[in-house]
Structures are given as C-alpha cells and as structure tokens.
Amino acid sequence: MRVAWAALAATMLLPMAAQASNSSTPKALAVPRARIESADYRASGHLVRVDANGARISSPIEIKAHWFPGVLRVLVEIAPQTNASPNAPVHILLEMRPGGRSTILVAHPGDKAAAVLPFHKWSDGPLGNEFSYEDFLEAQYFWEGQTTLGEAKFGARDCDQLKSTPGTTDKSHYSEVKSWLDHTIGFPVYVEKTLKDGEVKEFTYFGLRQNGGVWSASQVEAKLRGHAGSTLLIIDRGAPRANLGLKDFSPAQLTHF
Numbered sequence: 398m399r400v401a402w403a404a405l406a407a408t409m410l411l412p413m414a415a416q417a418s419n420s421s422t423p424k425a426l427a428v429p430r431a432r433i434e435s436a437d438y439r440a441s442g443h444l445v446r447v448d449a450n451g452a453r454i455s456s457p458i459e460i461k462a463h464w465f466p467g468v469l470r471v472l473v474e475i476a477p478q479t480n481a482s483p484n485a486p487v488h489i490l491l492e493m494r495p496g497g498r499s500t501i502l503v504a505h506p507g508d509k510a511a512a513v514l515p516f517h518k519w520s521d522g523p524l525g526n527e528f529s530y531e532d533f534l535e536a537q538y539f540w541e542g543q544t545t546l547g548e549a550k551f552g553a554r555d556c557d558q559l560k561s562t563p564g565t566t567d568k569s570h571y572s573e574v575k576s577w578l579d580h581t582i583g584f585p586v587y588v589e590k591t592l593k594d595g596e597v598k599e600f601t602y603f604g605l606r607q608n609g610g611v612w613s614a615s616q617v618e619a620k621l622r623g624h625a626g627s628t629l630l631i632i633d634r635g636a637p638r639a640n641l642g643l644k645d646f647s648p649a650q651l652t653h654f
Contacts, residue, residue, distance in 0.1 A: 425545045425557040428583030429538040429576070432612075433469055433493075436462045440635030444475060446524040449625035456524060458630070463641040469493040470646045471533055475523050487523060488651050489514075489530065495539035497566035501530055506654045520570040520592070527598065527619040527628035529570075532590075537561035537574040548580065551587045555580040579605070584612045597622040611637040 439461050446454045456477040463470055473489040490502040490511060501519060502511040519531040541564025549558050556577040563569045570592055577587040588600040599622055604615030613632070620627040644650070 423545055424583065425559045425578055426538060426543050429559075429578065429585070432583070433535065433538065434464050436464045436469060437639055437641055438462055438635060438637050439639045439641075440632050442630070442632040442634075444524055444528065445629040445631060446527075447627050447629065454524065460635075461639065461641055461645055463639075463645070465643070467494060472646050472650065473533055477523070486654055488654070489523075489533070490646060490651050491530070491533050493534045493536050493539070495536075497564070497568050499534055499536055499568060501534075502651060504651045508652055511648065511651045516568055519568075522628070525626075525628055527621055527626075528630060531570060532598075532600075532619070536567070536569070537563075537571070537576075537590075540564060540567045540569075540574075546575070549577060551577045554586050556586060557583075582607075582612050584614070613637070 439459075441457070441459045443455045444458045445456075448454075454477075456475050458476075459474040461472045469492070471491040471493070473491070474486070475489070476486045485505055488504045488511070490504075491499070492501075493499045501514040503514050504511040514530060520526060520529045522529040522532075538561060540561045542560075542562030544560045544562075546558035546560055549556050554577075557580050559576045559578060561574045561576070563571065571590050572593045573591050575589045575591075576585050578584065579586055582605075584602070584605055585600075586602050586605070588602075590598045590600070592598065599620045601618045601620075602614040602616075603618070606613060606615065613635075615632055617630045618627050619630070
C-alpha cells in the first residue's frame with residue numbers, strides 16, 4: 398500500500414500527532430506544535446516546478462525528519478533532472494530551534510563539509526522561490542506572536558484560523574503567516590505567508606489522509622500570488638515511524654552522495 402507522508406515543513410508536510418501535548422495551549426496552536434514535536438519519518442517523492450506555459454521540471458526528493466529535545470532536524474536530499482536549473486544534487490540539513498536559533502546547512506557533491514546557508518539566501522529555493530529553503534523549516538508555530546482569528550471556511554472544510562508573527566529573535570523573511578487548520582484534525586489545508594516586501598505566497602494542501610493515528614498530505618502546491626507558475630511537493634511513499642537517530646543527520650550523511 399502506498400502511503401503519502403507529508404512536509405514543508407515545515408516541513409510543511411510533517412506528520413501530525415492525534416493529540417496535542419499541552420492542553421493549556423489553544424488547540425489551533427497546540428496541535429501543529431505537537432505535530433512537529435512528534436516528527437519521526439521518512440518520505441520520498443518529487444519536487445516539481447511548473448512554469449507559466451505548463452512545462453514541468455521534476456526532481457526526486459527524499460526527506461527525513463526527527464524531533465530531538467529542543468530541535469527539529471530535517472534532511473532533504475534533492476537530485477535534479479538534467480533539465481533542471483541548477484542540476485547538481487544537493488543535501489540540505491535544516492535545524493529548527495524555537496526562539497530563533499534555526500540554521501540551514503547545504504552540501505554538494507565533492508564538498509568535504511557542509512556550508513552554512515546565509516540568512517539572505519533562505520528565501521531562495523532549489524527549484525525557484527515558491528518553495529524556499531525557509532519553507533522547509535515551518536518555524537511559524539513557534540514564533541513569539543500567535544493570534545487565533547476564529548473559524549473560517551476553506552472550500553468545504555471548517556477551519557480554525559491562526560496568525561503567526563515573528564518576534565525580534567525569530568529569523569524569517571516573512572512578516573506574518575496565516576494558517577487555515579482543519580477544525581477537526583488541526584492539519585493545515587491552506588497557508589498564506591506574507592513576505593516582508595509585501596508579496597504573498599499561497600500553499601494549498603491536497604490528499605489529506607490518516608494512517609496509524611498520523612495525518613499527512615500527499616501534495617502541497619506553492620504559488621506566488623499574482624505570478625504564473627507554481628511548485629509542487631508530491632509525496633509518493635514513506636514511513637511515519639522511522640526510528641531515526643542522530644546518526645541519520647550526521648555530517649557524514651550530509652556529504653555522502
């Protein structure tokens with residue numbers, strides 16, 4: 398049976414625990430936090446860039462994620478096709494620490510060690526800027542500013558709206574993030590991320606499903622409002638309980654191609 402496990406991260410397709418761990422936190426925020434703090438999964442699929450004419454560039458992607466005490470580590474491995482730009486394989490290690498101490502490391506074939514990605518490049522992405530490196534962190538649920546905006550519809554789904562704003566120590570190219578979280582399961586169905594220059598990125602989640610008490614999405618589409626084209630993160634298969642450890646995110650793993 399094919400199981401689609403999401404990122405994206407936050408990544409944005411992180412599996413979601415059925416129960417929040419902190420009952421004193423409002424459900425609209427507690428459930429996404431619990432989803433991240435229970436992450437332990439492998440997933441594989443494709444990152445697909447769709448240009449204004451409908452032409453597609455598809456690159457295989459492998460994702461591993463695990464929450465360690467105080468830090469989410471996500472290892473993303475992308476092997477672009479020959480028609481992609483850039484077309485060199487890349488490994489990305491994202492470490493999300495609440496309080497703004499997140500880091501991103503990048504390695505290419507031949508590198509003896511991974512390099513720290515400068516903050517000004519966090520808004521770039523491996524296949525364009527719809528899915529940026531920062532979007533794999535999904536740090537907004539741990540930002541200082543959290544406001545519940547009440548209930549709203551998105552399509553046929555009843556949702557809880559949550560607005561997240563970064564504090565002075567939170568590193569982000571976004572000024573705010575609004576999430577439409579399914580009222581029953583707390584999983585995002587739509588997210589708007591406003592960049593500090595005023596542009597808005599839209600993320601729509603498709604194929605929500607549950608397996609073994611974990612919710613996931615099989616696909617996320619990212620679009621820059623007012624611009625043609627989009628980027629799709631498509632998950633073909635994966636395991637929600639991967640039993641990952643520190644060795645799976647070691648420097649040797651990051652530079653091994």
